[in-house]
Each structure stands twice: as C-alpha cells, then as structure tokens.
Amino acid sequence: AFIGVHSDFSTLSSQFRFKFISSGDHKTSNEHENTQVDRNEIHPVISWEKIKEKLTFTGTSELSAKQIVKKNYIQLGEIMGKPIDLPKVDNLVGPPENAEKYERANGTLMILTRNRDAGAVVYTVKQIEEHFNKKFHYPYVFLNEEKFTERFKSRIKNYVSGECYFEQVAPEDWVQPEFIDKNKQNVGMLKLARENVAYARKLSYHNMCRYYSRGFYNHPRMKQFRYYWRFEPGTDYFCDIDYDVFKFMQDSDKTYGFTISIYDIRQSLRNIWPDTLEFVEKHPEYVNPNGAMSWLTNSLQKPENAEETDGYSTCHFWSNFEIADMNFFRSKPYSEWVEYLDKTGGFYYERWGDAPVHTIGLSLFADRKRIHWFRDIGYKHVPYTNCPNSEKCSRCTPGKFTYMNLWSENCLTNWWNLEMDDEQKSLY
Ligand code: GDP
Ligand code: MN
Numbered sequence: 001a002f003i004g005v006h007s008d009f010s011t012l013s014s015q016f017r018f019k020f021i022s023s024g025d026h027k028t029s030n031e032h033e034n035t036q037v038d039r040n041e042i043h044p045v046i047s048w049e050k051i052k053e054k055l056t057f058t059g060t061s062e063l064s065a066k067q068i069v070k071k072n073y074i075q076l077g078e079i080m081g082k083p084i085d086l087p088k089v090d091n092l093v094g095p096p097e098n099a100e101k102y103e104r105a106n107g108t109l110m111i112l113t114r115n116r117d118a119g120a121v122v123y124t125v126k127q128i129e130e131h132f133n134k135k136f137h138y139p140y141v142f143l144n145e146e147k148f149t150e151r152f153k154s155r156i157k158n159y160v161s162g163e164c165y166f167e168q169v170a171p172e173d174w175v176q177p178e179f180i181d182k183n184k185q186n187v188g189m190l191k192l193a194r195e196n197v198a199y200a201r202k203l204s205y206h207n208m209c210r211y212y213s214r215g216f217y218n219h220p221r222m223k224q225f226r227y228y229w230r231f232e233p234g235t236d237y238f239c240d241i242d243y244d245v246f247k248f249m250q251d252s253d254k255t256y257g258f259t260i261s262i263y264d265i266r267q268s269l270r271n272i273w274p275d276t277l278e279f280v281e282k283h284p285e286y287v288n289p290n291g292a293m294s295w296l297t298n299s300l301q302k303p304e305n306a307e308e309t310d311g312y313s314t315c316h317f318w319s320n321f322e323i324a325d326m327n328f329f330r331s332k333p334y335s336e337w338v339e340y341l342d343k344t345g346g347f348y349y350e351r352w353g354d355a356p357v358h359t360i361g362l363s364l365f366a367d368r369k370r371i372h373w374f375r376d377i378g379y380k381h382v383p384y385t386n387c388p389n390s391e392k393c394s395r396c397t398p399g400k401f402t403y404m405n406l407w408s409e410n411c412l413t414n415w416w417n418l419e420m421d422d423e424q425k426s427l428y
Contacts, residue, residue: 041331043367048284051293055277058299058306058313068301072413079416080399083389084376084428086243091251093244095135099161104138107227107246107323109162112143112169112208112216115152120233125159128231132241139163141221141228145174145207165221173215174207180348188349195267200351210347212319212354214338217326226250226327232320238378239393245323245374255370256324256362258317259379259386261411263301266308268351272341273312276360279340286333292363292371294418301408315411316359320381323374324358333365368419373412375428384409 061068086092096102109128113121125140139162142148148166157164176185192200199205216222227246249257280287298313299306305314328334338357346352362371378393379386383404387396401410416425 041333043288043290045285046287046289048281051280051284051287052277054293055280055297056311057294058297058303058311059294061300063300065301065303069408072301073407073410075413075416076401076410077399079413080375080387080401081389082428085390085392087248087376087427089248089252089427091247093247093251094242095244099135099137102136104136105227105244105246105250106225107138107229107249108165108222108225109133109138109140109231110143110216110222110228111140111231111233112212113233114144115146115149117233118152118155122155122159124231124233124235124237125156127237129159129161131237131239132245134161135242136244137162138229138246139165141165141167141219141225143167143169143216143219145169145171167219167221169211169215169219173219174211176203176207176210176348177342179343180345184345185348189351192267192351197265197267197351200268206348206351209352209354209357210342213347213352213357214335214342217329222326227323227325229323230319230321232381234382235320236378236380236395238380238387238396239376239390241377242392245377249323249325249372252372253370254325254372255328255366256317256358257322257372257374258319259321259374259377260318260381260384261315261415262318262384262409263305263411264314264316264353264356265351266302266305266314268353269309269312269314269356270350271344271346272350272352272356272360273309275341275344275346276312276337276364279337280364283333283336286337287364288367290367290369291365292368292415292419295368295411295414296360296363298414298418301411301414312356312360313411313414314356315414316353316355317362317371318381318384319353319355319358321377321379322358328362328366331365334361337361337365369421369424371419373415373420373424 063071111121140160142164147168153166189201222228227249229245295315296313297306297311306312338361341357376388376390377386378388378396380396383402383406385396385400385402387393387398387400389398401407
C-alpha cells in the first residue's frame with residue numbers, strides 16, 4: 001500500500017486523480033490569504049478499502065510491550081541528548097531591530113482561562129515575553145465563557161508587550177447542545193468516574209474540550225487570525241526563541257507544531273475511533289495519502305489502549321502547547337468530521353480530550369510533512385517536560401521527560417520512527 005511509503009506529492013499525482021476541495025468557506029482578514037488555496041486540501045484520493053487497511057494495522061514485533069517501552073525510552077534519550085540550535089531552514093526570521101515597525105505574520109498568542117487563574121497566567125506570560133514576545137510583540141487573545149474582570153485585564157496588561165483582546169465565548173459555543181441526552185450523559189460520566197478517568201464528572205471540563213476541539217477557531221476575534229500559539233496558565237517555557245515561530249510556520253508550510261506527545265487515558269476514548277471510521281467511510285476523499293496513519297494505530301508500546309479504543313493508539317500531540325494554522329481546522333475535512341463527532345454526543349457521553357481530536361484530525365487529513373516537532377521549544381506542563389540540549393535553555397534538565405514513573409507514557413519515538421522523514425529528523 002503506497003500510503004506507507006514516504007512518497008511525495010509529485011510522484012503520487014501522476015498515478016491518482018486529483019480531488020480539489022474548495023477552501024472558499026473560510027475567510028481571514030488578510031486578503032492575500034483569502035485567495036490562497038490550502039495545499040493540504042489538494043491531494044490524490046485513495047479508496048476506503050486502502051484506508052481501512054492502514055487504519056486497522058497496529059504493528060508487529062517480537063518484543064514484549066515492556067521491552068518496547070525500554071527500547072523506546074533509550075532511543076528517546078539518544079534523540080534528546082543531541083545538542084541542537086536553531087532549526088536549519090534558509091528563511092528563519094530573527095528578532096527585528098525595531099519591533100515597533102516589525103511586520104508580523106497573521107498570528108496571535110491565545111489562552112482560554114478563568115479570572116481566578118490570573119496569577120498562573122501572569123507566571124506563564126512573563127516567560128513567553130522574556131523568551132519570545134518582547135522581541136516580536138505578537139498580540140494575545142484571552143478567551144473565557146465568563147466576562148473578564150477589570151482586575152484580570154489590568155494585571156495582565158502589566159506584563160505583555162503585544163496588543164490584548166479580552167473576549168467572551170458565546171454560550172451556544174460553550175454549553176452542551178440541546179440534543180445531548182442528560183440521562184445518558186450522567187450514566188456515562190458516572191461510569192468513567194468509577195474508572196478514575198480524570199475530570200469525568202466535571203461538566204465544565206467537557207465543555208472546554210469540546211470548545212478547544214471545534215469552537216475557538218471560529219470565535220469572531222480568532223477569525224481575524226490565521227496562526228495561533230496556545231498556552232496555558234502555570235506552564236513553563238525554558239528556552240530563548242530567537243526567531244519568529246509564526247513566520248517559521250508560514251514560510252516552511254507547516255500546519256501544526258507541538259513539543260510533547262503522549263498516550264491518553266484509554267477509557268476516555270472508547271467510541272471516537274469507530275465513529276471516525278464511519279465518517280471516513282463516507283468521505284474517503286478527505287483522507288490525505290500522506291497522513292500519519294501508523295502513528296494513529298501503532299499499539300506496540302501500549303496494546304491495552306488500542307484494544308480499549310478498537311484501534312486508536314491514543315497517541316496524541318499534547319495540545320496545551322501548540323502552534324497551528326487555523327485554516328486547517330476551518331477546512332472542510334476537519335470541520336465536517338468534528339461536527340460529525342459532535343453529533344454523536346461523545347464529548348459528553350465520554351470524555352474526549354481536544355488533544356486526541358486535533359491529533360486524529362491532523363493525522364488523517366493533513367500531510368505529515370506539515371506537522372512539526374518543535375524540539376527546540378523547552379516546555380513543561382506538569383508532569384511532562386520537553387527539555388532540549390541547547391545553550392538557549394535554562395531551568396530544565398536536558399532530555400528529562402518526567403519526574404514520576406511515567407516513562408511508558410511518552411509517544412515521541414513513535415512519531416519519530418513512523419512518521420518523520422530524514423529531512424525533519426535533521427532539521428536541528
Ligand atoms: P488539564 O491540562 O487537562 O488538566 O486541564 P486544565 O484545567 O489545564 O484546562 C485546560 C485549559 O482550559 C486551561 O487553559 C484552562 O485555563 C482552561 N479551562 C478549563 N476549564 C475551563 C473553564 O471552565 N472555563 C475557562 N474559562 N477556562 C477553562
Ligand atoms: Mn492544563
């Protein structure tokens with residue numbers, strides 16, 4: 001099956017018919033971008049049978065899961081141990097001499113947060129400013145389903161060097177939709193709570209995951225932007241970022257960037273995979289032949305996860321930090337699929353996180369070449385860290401992923417071994 005080989009677009013194009021999906025549905029404030037066709041959406045079409053074959057193969061090995069954990073962790077140490085510097089691309093844009101006059105990309109920092117978390121937001125904003133934004137002055141969008149207080153706003157403004165937008169999320173985008181069966185929701189939540197699934201019965205958490213899966217990129221304020229950098233209260237950034245990451249995304253044609261990838265709680269995702277396969281069977285034309293199918297399905301390190309989910313590894317890009325192109329989320333394949341998921345009620349009957357939703361969407365509908373591991377961005381969200389071996393970093397131990405006994409949770413070697421090509425591996 002050709003989707004397994006790292007074949008490029010030009011060789012495929014001669015063999016398969018093209019499918020063009022209009023990208024005219026989504027608008028940005030930038031006229032130039034309005035007319036630009038998302039290259040993600042032009043690709044050869046493969047049949048449902050071929051896709052199914054790829055999406056049901058979970059890998060084979062003579063080693064036990066335990067041995068694989070060990071082997072992968074040793075490899076991770078080797079990868080992380082390599083000293084790195086800036087990404088080796090020709091068109092990196094460094095800090096401008098005059099930030100006031102700098103022409104930024106169409107990007108914004110973005111956070112969903114509550115008034116009471118102002119202190120933790122400031123803690124993180126200070127680090128983002130110190131390492132990155134004092135050089136580039138990108139704007140910030142603060143989102144909240146409640147109104148931000150004057151106190152919250154004035155506290156934040158003390159620390160940021162870019163324009164700030166404080167925005168409320170419309171109730172219809174936040175609270176669970178009418179069609180959710182409350183009784184079924186209660187039964188589902190209780191079951192997951194009994195299985196110790198984190199946040200199982202916290203309705204606001206379900207709303208949050210749904211909003212980050214299908215809402216934020218259509219917020220009226222967010223619509224004026226193409227790229228966003230999501231951050232969370234209380235997270236750490238350890239390294240100087242001496243180039244414009246938004247321009248890096250744009251100029252290197254990247255759709256999505258992440259730092260950490262891990263397995264998810266398997267009980268939280270029981271139906272997302274069968275539901276997704278149903279959608280894909282109806283729309284095989286949306287699937288990108290250069291998608292990251294193996295990473296979605298490879299279950300060798302954690303076979304019990306793919307078993308519980310009927311085939312999804314639960315590997316995901318940890319979405320609490322991500323830099324991405326919202327044109328992808330606004331495109332037909334992702335948005336139609338996520339609406340399909342939403343209608344199943346799984347955000348409430350189960351506890352699907354936005355991270356696996358982003359991940360499955362990207363791995364099916366985007367070219368894996370456009371997914372970038374920001375190995376140079378030192379980052380921590382408890383309990384996991386991405387700490388590069390670089391002189392630009394301080395306050396973290398290079399390569400140290402976690403201080404707890406959670407090494408088997410790391411999924412990065414799967415991404416590295418199954419989906420990254422040589423060019424990506426040698427980018428730093
Ligand atoms: P975890 O990282 O999965 O443990 O989840 P968090 O509690 O960190 O929530 C993820 C993000 O959503 C953070 O940026 C939170 O500030 C935000 N968030 C979670 N729940 C709510 C909520 O009910 N309202 C608002 N405004 N933000 C929320
Ligand atoms: Mn968090």
